[in-house]
Amino acid sequence: MKNILIVFLLAFFQSTTAQSTFEYDVVLTPVVVSGLPGLHSYAFGQHNGKWLIIGGRKDGVHARQPFNAFPGAQNNTEMYVVDVATQQTWSASVNSLPTGIKEQLQSTNMNFYQDGDALFIIGGYAYSTTAADHKTFNNLTSIDVPNLINAIVAGTPITSYFKQISNDVFAITGGQLGKIGNTFYLVGGHRFDGRYNPMNNPTFTQTYSNSIRKFTIDNSGSNLSYANYEEVVDAVHLHRRDYNLLPQVFPDGELGYTISSGVFQIAVDLPFLYPVDIKVGGYFPQTQFNQYLSNYHSGKACLYDATNNRMHNLFFGGMSQYYYQNGTLLQDDTVPFVKTISLTTRFSDGNLLEYQLPVEMPNLKGAGAEFIPNENLPHYTNEVIQLSNITDNEFVIGHLFGGIQSSSASAFTDNQTNLTSADPTVYEVKLVKNTTLSTPQIDGKNPFSFTVSPNPTVNDTVRVTFEMPYAAKLNYMLTSIDGKIIEEGEIEDTKMGKNAMNFDISFLNSKMVILTFIFDDKYYVSKRIIKK
Template structure:
């Protein structure tokens, strides 16, 4: 879902430089159709013995600015697809109890498949039980293999579901992942009432600004939720409709990365460009790195190269504030249009990040609210990270891009143009192949997303005020955000438009309690965070 307003401006930024990454691979795409597969987007997907299980989401296109998300446009079926045989089976959600069926036809739910268990969290939609549009306060646990078999053979559906009611799970537009059996529900928001693009019309909307953690314990009769906790960060976790992916960090630790998303807190409601590393013990924004080419949730796949100690996350299309034009110049469009870009963000062996667009593009404007489904037999590590070293040289089928929203090439901003009726749910499938160790690799344009704002805070510790000096690499809008140790924003200061070069500002903090604070400087979406200490 999309709220806030977007500036209608266009900027030309510096051209990227060219480099060849250590992991030498390319991407190949081709499109095919499966008879009987409906168009779908914003759904949940699971796999069982080569078949796909599709639940929830929408059958219509992009939502309207007002009175959107009608039940009639929702996906009313549980769908099973065999991509090899081309067979499709469907069973109506009406065969299930009302509270279960309503959640399962929601949109922008969070989901994660752990072996045979599909965890289906929250989602937004029209509830006839509540007589309103709501974010569903449920965690639904699904026996994937049993449900797939029942959809195919016509046996009863209800035995394969367990639903837990808890407002802890009333979240939409977040992402769900697992680290060592602990579930991480990251970001998202809660939306109650009929959707409106005018935020003043919304009955209730608030961002979770958090990582919600929980575990599942088997009782012998089902599952129970345990060890719930919440980590708050009103700046870096104030994002939704974005991408979260598993990560192997430089030191071999397993974690997650929250990639760029929407929307930054504040009246401009611009997309994020910064990324956030998440581990068992906390989360850390990656200072000075900006991801340019993806903002909204899209199909993605993680790839780990153990030999080079590089972690790559591949992104396919979607919507983005930035894109490359025909001369490889980086264009900024604050309307956040649909793009065909295929890109990767790579964590290199030295711990730094880089962003590389592939020369291959999607065949049409799609990718937003699509899902990547692994092909059978692809070698993977935990959390479906592709094991690059286990792939043979040459062309490897790694998976499929399923669903998503499609817009015609002559209208890349249908929401802004109030013309979403021309968009559709994608009913074609894009086959994705990874070509390993290409013999004639050509230079790829690597975007220079590394920035240093020259932030210096003094005195630190301070009693009454901090003096902040910056050295801006480019002119732009500058904002200071101060958070306490609990992640709450306690002060914001807008300096407005500033020229490139040195900038100084004093922040009065004598009225705040002593303790540790985090000061973030935001220049045109570039984030730099500094630890500060206040002592009276």
């Protein structure tokens, strides 16, 4: 089925061109690095200007047939060291490592975070010879980045630079790993065992994490361990995978993260559009704002302007449900490959805006790529670049490497995965000061809301009222305070304008529940209902 392009209703999706709050041109320059193959969905670390690249895949987007999806022969079994300054590459095979380590480190969509000299890798999905099947690995592995880089360059043994433990809490692929203070945050993702099947035939089992898993790691001795495990569950707002986790400086100066988009919504196979902030004090869905131009994992760069208290997030290509064509914002629910380079900005009052930048990716590429930041720039502990502390008018913020490239926007939907491949290109990413830059700005405001009365209530029925700015599909979910779904469904017979309904809560045992309305498969609104 070919893509169907749907023009936005202009009344609700306004796009205006305005003076940019991000006064830089983005310049991509390809860099030739000999011996570096195309890879996507890998993990990386870096030390003293050299990169360490582990895992991922050598082919393009996965096939739609179970017997063709994620072939083991296309696992990346080499660990690469890259010196982008000298354009050199060295490599070593994972096959010299113990079985548990070598199988995990050739997987795709691992969760990873570099903490000082240690690169921590969790989970990942691939064919396992030991299991004789595809699986999500339940391992936490630590890697001594400087010593492994030196050993690979020198061609000396590498086994002593790895530690590994196993526990099912680490059986996650397609999530992201971060750190706030001394605590690691394993955010979202899913456990997927067996062979991919687009028809949902029983060739696999899949369980979304729906959670933030928090813990500390002790990597100090000869053995690796974790402690202080805590799990925060929300089956509505944390039901995310294959998204971008953005390190952030919030308006009050606190460091944390933001979940950007991701897939799939519970009631429909479409991306989530609203972000979720993660701080020490909890997680906070930002349902008042939708991000349209980047929906899957891609390369991203995060920069904080302390002078103006603005947090900027750049997104490079990938896959998106929305994109511009000849100045018109289009919707394509097959979520095609795009060339878009976009920006979201959080202002001092917490409001968010999204912009399309005037530059695009050279081709349909960027999905599953990584942005490797320039560590020589001033940056916060969570890798956010300190934009205000850079006085140069042009400077390199880092490099993009790899990802999936495609000659067709709809290659996956059309089952023409032969039109896709892993991209071997490295791009230098430079910012050049441009105080006259104007960019299309998208109004991402949520036009929907609802009220519940009385609230708190002693009744078994509450009155829900809402106004629809246009006629739209409406789904609902009731969730417990511990994040589990109690009931879900579709509300019919709604209309444009004012609507009211009685909502039965007599069957609820809990004193507090959360009612979430999903309007038009894209706008989420959640309210707490309290029973006295």
